[in-house]
Amino acid sequence: AVGAAFGLRDSFRYASGIILGTVAVLLVVATGITAMLASVPTLTPLLAVASAAYILYLAFKIATAPPLAARTGGAARPTFLGGFLLAVANPKAYVAIAAVFAGTSSAGELDAGLKLAVLASMIVAIHVLWLLAGAAFARFLRKPLASRIINLTFAATLVLTTALAVIP
Numbered sequence: 001a002v003g004a005a006f007g008l009r010d011s012f013r014y015a016s017g018i019i020l021g022t023v024a025v026l027l028v029v030a031t032g033i034t035a036m037l038a039s040v041p042t043l044t045p046l047l048a049v050a051s052a053a054y055i056l057y058l059a060f061k062i063a064t065a066p067p068l069a070a071r072t073g074g075a076a077r078p079t080f081l082g083g084f085l086l087a088v089a090n091p092k093a094y095v096a097i098a099a100v101f102a103g104t105s106s107a108g109e110l111d112a113g114l115k116l117a118v119l120a121s122m123i124v125a126i127h128v129l130w131l132l133a134g135a136a137f138a139r140f141l142r143k144p145l146a147s148r149i150i151n152l153t154f155a156a157t158l159v160l161t162t163a164l165a166v167i168p
Contacts, residue, residue: 010078
């Protein structure tokens with residue numbers, strides 16, 4: 001959305017913040033802090049409900065977002081700090097990264113280092129690709145019908161993937 005609304009040049013700081021914030025989440029998860037929190041039985045349901053509520057809130061915001069053409073032109077340019085804080089506060093990142101580290105392996109430190117390298121590379125690639133896709137889709141997102149269809153599709157996909165993740 002930021003790439004579509006502000007273009008590549010003005011969104012690069014924000015995307016850099018998201019990338020570094022997500023790498024920070026990766027390091028937090030890799031050091032076991034997430035596992036330590038999850039080992040407290042009373043926190044696990046609370047964290048699950050809070051994460052699900054956040055994801056449903058995001059889906060609602062995506063589904064009800066106006067087309068780019070309907071937005072006011074005076075919006076502030078996205079910042080590095082804004083992207084970083086969003087990434088660090090994103091429970092989906094913690095859950096997704098923890099799922100990778102939850103896998104068992106006998107390789108020990110080599111396996112953990114490889115997971116760190118692969119995930120860090122994926123974080124960079126995924127966020128850069130989303131930024132490029134946002135900038136590329138900007139003209140479609142300015143058309144009300146196309147924007148509504150795209151937003152509803154993304155929102156439904158977010159809800160569906162969340163449901164699949166929590167249903168045993």
